[in-house]
Amino acid sequence: MSTVISLDKKGRTTLPEEVRAELGLKAGDLLILERTDRGTFELVPASLVPNDQLWFYHPEMQTRIRKAERDLREGRFKTFATLGEVKSYLDSLKTRRARRTPKRASRSRVSGRRHSQA
Numbered sequence: 001m002s003t004v005i006s007l008d009k010k011g012r013t014t015l016p017e018e019v020r021a022e023l024g025l026k027a028g029d030l031l032i033l034e035r036t037d038r039g040t041f042e043l044v045p046a047s048l049v050p051n052d053q054l055w056f057y058h059p060e061m062q063t064r065i066r067k068a069e070r071d072l073r074e075g076r077f078k079t080f081a082t083l084g085e086v087k088s089y090l091d092s093l094k095t096r097r098a099r100r101t102p103k104r105a106s107r108s109r110v111s112g113r114r115h116s117q118a
Contacts, residue, residue: 015043 005013015025023045025031030046055061071077080086 003016007013032044032046034042034044036042
């Protein structure tokens with residue numbers, strides 16, 4: 001897609017509506033003007049937090065991170081000498097969790113009656 005745009009006296013331009021829509025841009029969004037290896041320039045949507053790092057700022061993740069940092073400060077962590085020790089410990093957590101999780105009743109697709117999962 002090629003679009004010709006013009007500049008006003010102050011060097012400003014308006015991106016066509018279809019370009020803004022394609023890039024997901026709205027009023028107030030920031031753009032980065034980057035020089036390419038070919039010597040041309042590209043407009044790239046900018047964000048203060050890269051999209052691949054947004055998960056870190058989710059409130060639930062922030063709560064989990066604060067808890068982990070508190071656990072580290074208060075000495076609630078384990079160290080292991082070998083990868084085998086790590087694997088054994090993680091396997092024990094799975095077993096412990098499986099024992100704590102109550103079995104749920106589910107409905108049979110055929111009869112609609114409840115039965116216990118094995």
